[in-house]
Amino acid sequence: MLILARAGTNQSTDAYFYLFNVGLVPIQCIIVGMMYPSLLNDRGMSRAGLARIRWLTPALGLVFVTGGALWLTERDRLPVDLIALAVLSALNALVQALLWFKAVAAQAGGNALWISGVALPANILAVVALTYPWKSPPAAMTIMVGALLVGNIGLLVAMTRRKVGTAVLDSVPLVAPSRSGPFWFLGKSTVGYLGQIFLQSLAVLLPASGVTFLNIGVKIVSSVSATFVNATMPSLVHRSTDSPHSARQFLRLTVVVVSLGGAALVAGTWIIWPSLLRPAIVVALWLIASSASAIAAQMSYRFLTPQMSTRTILVVTAVVALTALSSRGTGFDLTVALCAYATIDAASALLLLLPLRDRTMSLLLGGVVAGLASTWITAYL
Structure with missing residues (x-):
């Protein structure tokens, strides 16, 4: 301001x-x-x-x-x-x-x-x-x-x-246990960053108001994720953590809180701006997906092998490719763009929670992915 x-x-x-x-x-x-x-x-x-x-x-x-x-x-x-x-x-x-x-x-x-x-x-x-x-x-x-x-x-x-x-x-060892491990993480972060840049570039195809609303959605989701996850997870998952139990409990608590916030967002949008109801629903699902993805990523850093980063790399590549294809048609709109962002987080969280053996949250994220996919298809068609 x-x-x-x-x-x-x-x-x-x-x-x-x-x-x-x-x-x-x-x-x-x-x-x-x-x-x-x-x-x-x-x-x-x-x-x-x-x-x-x-x-x-x-x-x-x-x-x-x-x-x-x-x-x-x-x-x-x-x-x-x-x-x-x-x-x-x-x-x-x-x-x-x-x-x-x-x-x-x-x-x-x-x-x-x-x-x-x-x-x-x-x-x-x-x-x-x-x-x-x-x-x-x-x-x-x-x-x-x-x-x-x-x-x-x-x-x-x-x-x-x-x-x-x-x-x-x-406390870091003089010789790394695995020379390739850090490069898996670097590949994941680089692909993720480039994917976001590409999605932002495709968003330019939207009307000016669409770009504004898209970035409002990005700001809402990123701020919630930073507030509820980034300032808490380091105390739950760090170099000395030997169990993901506390992080799993925090994941459940976070999902409940952001779900209530998402429901309030949808209700408020329906009352004040009903034409944006469907994008608001996608943002509500994205709140769940983003928080779960951030928590699952930090859990995976500690408890999974670096090669698991390939799952996120594949998700980003696939979603960006589908978004590029969607942008070529007349059905590409704000909802589709929001679905692309949310699907990256939801699918990444799902594919990381499965090897972490969190069945309950895996089922929940599977439902979020299915909901986003169906919304993407119906909005485009």
């Missing part, structure tokens, strides 16, 4: 959002998608592998943001008064990678405090910076990114002094 109030929507905000998201790509693919599950799994990586990630991810953040800035320059979208924003964005990507490395290490040890607040100091300073009415959008966005960088540097200093994640990193 402050960005819109102080800078509006223009080249400055486009450059910020684009460069910031580009800088997150190495973090999401390597640190979150490869390093974290490898630390949880008994077939994880070696200290040498972690050392490479420690310097490679910040370096890639710099490279990605620099490449993004060059792309914007090529398209005449980065004027001279935004060069400072690009430089600060590159430095911020570097510092963020160092922060996430320490926070994810602590998370693997069962401490969710640092990963939960990894962006808090930076965002607080960014909000403070935007309260002042700067003279131009480039000035507002550049100063805001500078505030992000200062907040991240301050947190990095604090985490370094407290030696956050050091105990976990020191």
Whole structure:
């Protein structure tokens, strides 16, 4: 809201959002998608592998943001008064990678405090910076990114002094039990990320209002998943966990809570905006699927082999292919796009819960997959 109030929507905000998201790509693919599950799994990586990630991810953040800035320059979208924003964005990507490395290490040890607040100091300073009415959008966005960088540097200093994640990193073996394990996780995260980018690209084919509603659905589901899962699961599943029992109980509790929330969402939509009832039903099912997928994924990191990642890779590939085929017809609409997102999470959760021997939740997720498939077909036809 402050960005819109102080800078509006223009080249400055486009450059910020684009460069910031580009800088997150190495973090999401390597640190979150490869390093974290490898630390949880008994077939994880070696200290040498972690050392490479420690310097490679910040370096890639710099490279990605620099490449993004060059792309914007090529398209005449980065004027001279935004060069400072690009430089600060590159430095911020570097510092963020160092922060996430320490926070994810602590998370693997069962401490969710640092990963939960990894962006808090930076965002607080960014909000403070935007309260002042700067003279131009480039000035507002550049100063805001500078505030992000200062907040991240301050947190990095604090985490370094407290030696956050050091105990976990020191416990990693010198030689990894399996050299291929981390690359299975990397393949899973990379395919998943590329699949989401592809689905977002296909969503451009929807009317403008459809794209907006799709992203509202994405925001609702991702925020619920982060609130109920990411801040709780590290204390239930970490490097010392020897049983999935507590995670299974948490899965059942989470499904009940999000199901009630989904029912309220459907009821409210039916009363206020009945034309969006079917998309609301899909979002309600997606809430269940997304939460179950996030919990099942963290359970699989600890209790299944890295090769199980192929199940998720196959699901993403199949759903993206079906969505691409659907987009070629006249029946491609908001409901179909939402079904594609939800089906990835639901099918992934189902295929991971089966080897985890959770029959009750497997049956439930099987029903969710069937419901999404039937909704997809009827909406398209």
